[in-house]
Amino acid sequence: MINPFEDFKEYPYKKKEIPLDHIVRAKERVMGQIVEGYVKLVEEEVKDLVWLVENSRVFKAYSSALRTIQQVDYDSDDIEELCLEIDKGGKIPYLISGPAGIYLSALCNNAKEERIHLRLHELKRTFHFLGYRLPEGKTLVLEGDVGDFIGAGLSGGKLIVKGSTGNWAGAGMMDGELFINEHTGQNTGGWMSGGEIHIDGRIRGIAKTILGGRIYQRGKLILPHDMTARE
């Protein structure tokens, strides 16, 4: 039988590759793994299509996310791109802001870089739980408005929000610093036991239960009151 490709017998079929090809391929591989991890997390956590904010549930989701991303070699650009992908909804079938934020937080906390910058101002949706359990030595900068429970469980890291947050900012934080350039919502600092929250804009409401830590507004200490009085 004749070989209809005879004319290409001598053609050297090595592909010419430039670094761009490697970069794009590596990126797609990593993004694929990360997206897969997120989808798996959501499917595990949101079996009933309802996701309630309970401490145990949040922690469970976070631990599950950590386990998933352990083997993935990603960087901060991948995290930002995941935000875009989740917002776009193309490859990712569902956005559930809670688990999404927890997953992103796990990625940030586990990333190689000490300083991570996420540009979120173009996104249509807001993420909750960003900065969850941010550890000491890590700085996370969020550009744009974000959702609820930002900086929840902050554990010594530095979280800077160049925008406004939703409700429960700094909830349950233990140590570290939370800077918010614009406004916050209700229950700011709820159940926090340490650390500092600095707000440059309006505070819609401070939580009734605050166990420790300090809250500043426009550079002025507003909580705890007794310290305020002393100062």
Add this chain to the structure above:
Amino acid sequence: MSVADDSALYPSGLPVCARRCEKILQTYIAVTRIACPGSTWRRDLGRRPQDFVVNPFLACYAEEYVEAHKIEEKARGKDMEDGNIRQKVRDIYGFIQDNLYLNRPDMRVGEESFNSALLFSLLTALNRGKELIIGEPGLGKTTSAEYVAAMTYQLPLGLIWASEVSGHPEQTEEKIIGRPDLGRLNQGEEVVVWSYLAQLPIKIVDEINRLPETKQSMILDGVDRGNWGYLNDVIINEEYCLFATANYQDRGTNTLIAPLIDRFDVIVESRHPGTNLALVIGMKDRYENVLRSPVYERDFQEILVEPRDYQEKMKRIEDLCDRFGDHMEKEFSVKMLSQGERKEIRDCVQEIPLDLDANAFLRTVIAELSFCFKYGQKRSDEHCEEGCHYTGFLCHHIKNCISNRFPMSVRTYSQSLAWLKGDEGVGIEHIKTVLPYTLAHRLQWKEDYIAQKQGDTRRDPFQIYLAKEMVNEVYRRYNEQSRHIKNALAVAYQALSGKDLEPIEGDHPIYAEIKQDLEEVR
């Protein structure tokens, strides 16, 4: 020098006589250059014959070397000859363009401009093709073919006129191919009197679309095979080409049906030459034509009507053609092509290789014109699905599948074009030039695609314009992924040769076709 040393420099020896024979020594060195490119033959040219030590055991190879030298000389000479013939063909083109078929160049090939009708007519005459020439009445469709025929086949114009068949419904086989010799028929003998059309290598059919389909088919069959049969007799043309003209659709015309039109290699339009050239044409004396020669025409006719064996007649015809050609050269400085030269051209043309890009590009075109993801191949009676993945490719815009005649036409014409330009190989440029003219008549476009393009500003007739647009589209896609396609083809070769390789994937019908070829075999 010892023999051992010799062997490093001279892989084989010379006869003893070579030491005294400068010419053979030079021959030896020339052959060594061919046989051993890395040898030191250049240094040897200055050495005296007596300084060489020969190996007498290898003396028997001397003749071979001399022979090899002759081959080399011949090849060098052939190149020169080839160049001369090429120039002759260009001169013919130039002569017709400047004196007989005045028209504007309408295409560029590299740095040169050509008139498409004239160029393709010339290529058709040279490579035994079949050309369909369309155009408005009176714009030189038939005359362009007549001039080209006359000059490439050394035939006087009057003879060509006499051999033409004009298309009308009442044409009969007897008028086209041959008739019984009536006198002999009355005596009970079946002897065929062949028409000029059947006998001469040039076949010109005017307004072929006015012939009934049976007659169209009869002519095309004859030209396809070179065989013309009537009653129980057959003549076989060794050399032939067909020029058929057709007006646009008008009252009283039939259409050329798809199976018939597919047999044409190329379609061209004979255009209006523009206002200024039209006036120049109008000022010429219509009866003055240097290609006419009543004397020779009569001689030709006498031979053609002789009741002789066809092969003998053709030998005499060729002799007369050569005499006519010489006469034209002497009297009018008009050079024509002899049979030998035409054969040489065809031999040269056939040898011209397609480069890899031309090859791959052509495969890409064929893939888009024959592929169907859903039904395995394009078929006229099967319709595309909405939302097919391959909607962006040509297979979505056409109804029919391209025939196998198409790549043959492309190859022949692109090789001829490369030869004419003096290029060593056929490249994408040649393929791109030739493609629209080999495709325009073979594609049946879908109505919605036609509707979208009908309003476009253009210079070509609609069919040819669509074909050019199509070629540009495929060219763009090829340009983007040429390396990938060539890689895919190379991998396919290796896979079919037994290597364990997976076919390369890609988003184009060509990859699917390659995959299918490999699957069928595995």
Add this chain to the structure above:
Amino acid sequence: MMERKENKYDPLLKERWAKVRKKHFFPELPDPSISESMDRVALEIKSKQITLSQSFMEEAARHIPMEKVIEALLDHGVAHYTFCPWDFHTHLTLYQEAKKVLKDKQMAQKSTDYFMDVVADTHCFKEKDTPISDLYRHMDRGILDEAIHALYQRIWGKDLNVKGHEEISRRLSRIPYLDRKPWPESIHRFSKIIQGLLESEEKYGTLNQPNTMGQNDFGRYSCQEMDQGLKEFAMSTGDPGEFKEVVKDLEDELKEAGYASHGNMGLGPGSPLDADALFYMKLAENYALPIKKTPIEKSGSLYPFSHSPWELGKPFRDIDPWTSFGKVMPGITQIWERREGETFGEEEGTPNCIVVIDSSGSMINPRQHLSYAVLGAACASDAYLRNDATVAVYNFSHARSGDRQILDYTRQRTKIYQTICHYFGGGTKLDIRDIESLQQPSRPDIFIITDMQITNLEDLIGYINGLENRVTAVHIGDNTHVRQFKRSMGIRKNISIYSVQKKEDIPRIVLGKIREYFRSVS
């Protein structure tokens, strides 16, 4: 005729051009030239003509050989033609995406230019053997150029003598420039990343300085290419608001490139482009029907058509004695085959058309969202205009209050589309006298597109019931009014009522009906 002044680099340019053409598979571009007066940019492309700046070339030649400079510049220019943006539609799509991010026209244009440069240069670097990297290594750079060259360093793996811009080049390097499909998304990300640099340029007043490697303006496209591009762009956006935003932004550039006074637009300089009308005009062209062919009718009489061989048993009466040579014997005798004659029917032509479109408050505002009702009306108008008919338009809302527009029969597309696109957004009451005023003795076809929520529906029903014209009523949705309308129409052959659930079906229904109408004439 003005002679082009010879430049001392012309021979080198010619030699390099031949090499570059071959490298890029012979693009259909005219020979490039060199300009002594261009000093702000390295090259310019106008109407596909590439012009190189001599001063730039000489400056660059201080670091690398002149032939490399020329080749690099030509590679860059040709890659813009063969790869990115390739066509006007792609250019508009890229600009649109950049504008979504940057919100400023100049910044969006600059971002688009740089993106296209990156794509074209990277394609060249990867696929063609090009000295572009050598050129860039020694080029004078602004801030943005530096960032882009830092990107090139990263993605090409070549040292271009750039320091810094680590973060920005790292982020830019993740974009798949060579993959055409995600280009819209890619330029979106590209624009976001370089937004900061563009804002700096704006702050320092250097934003309107042209790119060193030339601006990718619209002068490179012909009017027809722009027309085609707008057509495709209308189809791909599917949103009049988005289309309008881009067209309005680029109105000056379109006019400068000669588009506004071309063909369909019919606008002179100084007249604003009606982007809404243009959107529907271009979108309707994507749904075009083919031009109706002149009908051929059977004449009813039998005429001798062609010959076929006579066989034993066939009747004698059709024997042609002349072609049979007076003999009646198989193999010689021929009979006439008769066929019904065909002739062109009376050229009925296409009837004119009245388009009645409802633009009351319940209908979509076509200038804000895609209105399939308006698109259907546009398709109908386009189909009739392409078949040499004229179109009248009656656009109504609350007609008695003056919310109506009547356009008398015309072939001026712009006026027709402007009238169709007009939106009143008021009540829904038409005036039968308005439609009656457009009636003609030749009984034009009538297309009515409405949601049937017309307050004087009974008047309309009564009027239509009395008409002999072919009436096609297309209504959206189902409601009591619709049911009333249908009931009241009765069974009339000349009236067709279509109810569409999906608005997207309107153009298909309208065109289907027109196709039926046209066929009934053939």
